[in-house]
Each structure stands twice: as C-alpha cells, then as structure tokens.
Amino acid sequence: GAVVSQHPSRVICKSGTSVKIECRSLDFQATTMFWYRQFPKQSLMLMATSNEGSKATYEQGVEKDKFLINHASLTLSTLTVTSAHPEDSSFYICSARGVGGRGNEQFFGPGTRLTVL
Amino acid sequence: TQLLEQSPQFLSIQEGENLTVYCNSSSVFSSLQWYRQEPGEGPVLLVTVVTGGEVKKLKRLTFQFGDARKDSSLHITAAQPGDTGLYLCAGAGAGNMLTFGGGTRLMVKP
Numbered sequence: 001g002a003v004v005s006q007h008p009s010r011v012i013c014k015s016g017t018s019v020k021i022e023c024r025s026l027d028f029q030a031t032t033m034f035w036y037r038q039f040p041k042q043s044l045m046l047m048a049t050s051n052e053g054s055k056a057t058y059e060q061g062v063e064k065d066k067f068l069i070n071h072a073s074l075t076l077s078t079l080t081v082t083s084a085h086p087e088d089s090s091f092y093i094c095s096a097r098g099v100g101g102r103g104n105e106q107f108f109g110p111g112t113r114l115t116v117l
Numbered sequence: 118t119q120l121l122e123q124s125p126q127f128l129s130i131q132e133g134e135n136l137t138v139y140c141n142s143s144s145v146f147s148s149l150q151w152y153r154q155e156p157g158e159g160p161v162l163l164v165t166v167v168t169g170g171e172v173k174k175l176k177r178l179t180f181q182f183g184d185a186r187k188d189s190s191l192h193i194t195a196a197q198p199g200d201t202g203l204y205l206c207a208g209a210g211a212g213n214m215l216t217f218g219g220g221t222r223l224m225v226k227p
Contacts, residue, residue, distance in 0.1 A: 043217045043218065043220040044217050046214075046215075049214070091157075095159075097213065105165055107162065108152070108161070108162075111157065111158060
C-alpha cells in the first residue's frame with residue numbers, strides 16, 4: 001500500500017513553454033500533497049504544500065505564479081511550471097500524506113526529471 | 118525554523134564494514150523518518166521512529182531515536198553494495214511538516 005505515482009517521469013521542453021507534472025496517490029486518499037525540488041547530489045527542498053480543495057502554501061522564495069499547484073481531488077495534485085527556463089531544470093518529487101494511523105508519514109513519488117533547453 | 122544536520126555527507130566504504138549516519142537537531146520532533154533514495158528515483162521510506170529512545174531494526178539496519186527526540190542514528194552492519202544510495206533523515210514538526218537533513222551519500226565498494 002501507500003503508492004504514489006508521478007507522470008511524466010522525464011520531460012524535455014523548450015524555454016518559454018509550460019510543463020505539467022501529475023502526482024497521484026494510487027491506493028490511499030491524500031489529504032495533503034507536497035512538492036519538492038532536488039538538485040544533483042543534494043537533499044530535497046520543499047516548494048509548496050497543498051491540501052485538497054484549497055490553495056497551496058508556498059515556501060519562501062518559491063514563485064507561486066511560476067509554479068502553479070492544483071490539488072483538485074484526494075488522489076491528484078498537479079504542478080505546472082509556467083514559462084520554463086533552463087534554470088528550472090531539476091528533479092521534481094511529490095509526496096502524499098494520508099489520514100488515519102499513518103498520518104505522520106509521507107510517501108514519495110518516483111520523481112520527474114525536467115530539462116529545459 | 119527547524120534544522121536537521123546530517124553527517125557524514127559522504128561515505129565510501131568496503132563491503133562488510135559497519136557504518137553509522139547521524140541526524141542532529143536542537144529541535145524536538147514528534148517523529149523521525151529515514152529514507153533511502155537511488156539516482157533518478159524518489160525516496161523510499163525505511164522506518165519511522167516515534168518514541169524517545171526507540172530502537173528499530175530492519176535486517177542489517179538499526180535505527181535509534183534519541184531520548185529527547187532531537188537526534189537519530191542509522192547503523193548499518195556488514196554493508197553490502199546494494200546498500201549504496203542517498204540516505205535522508207526527516208523530522209516531523211508542527212503540523213507534521215517534514216524537515217529534511219542534508220543527506221548522506223553512501224557508496225559500498227565490493
């Protein structure tokens with residue numbers, strides 16, 4: 001149980017285009033989903049927290065108009081990188097937290113490698 | 118802001134050796150989780166420790182939560198090449214938000 005998927009796993013796009021990344025909890029309801037960014041050989045940096053049906057909370061320094069997050073259902077959250085530039089190239093990872101006895105635990109998706117040319 | 122310092126940052130050892138990774142903070146966490154991440158993949162949860170002083174074992178991995186719930190350690194006995202990866206600790210604070218340590222990159226050479 002507690003499987004989180006991400007799609008796509010890898011995307012290459014041209015500078016100026018927008019890219020949407022989907023995060024799904026496959027076998028549990030995720031009341032909260034998190035989006036992280038990870039640079040090579042570094043730890044995870046939290047970008048934003050989203051609760052189903054409400055606006056995302058962004059961490060300091062993360063542009064909410066550039067990284068649009070939607071959490072429309074208990075099993076799906078999306079991250080849209082708008083007008084992507086080469087400096088947005090990174091590994092984006094989502095995680096989901098459910099309800100009940102395992103409410104402290106976050107389960108991570110496999111990540112999406114974004115390359116902006 | 119809660120900070121979690123993880124050490125060492127990088128560790129290269131021979132197969133069969135033992136190692137310990139440490140996570141330390143001045144903050145108290147309600148729980149602490151250890152993850153292992155391989156290149157190009159998301160972190161995989163290894164264990165969650167909740168009670169101060171708690172010790173959990175997962176085959177050759179032993180996890181300990183400090184009595185004051187401010188620190189934790191991961192000990193690997195007789196490391197194998199398959200243990201190679203990035204190990205991350207993460208402490209749960211207010212609102213169950215996770216604070217990640219900087220990670221320990223482990224390489225076990227055959």
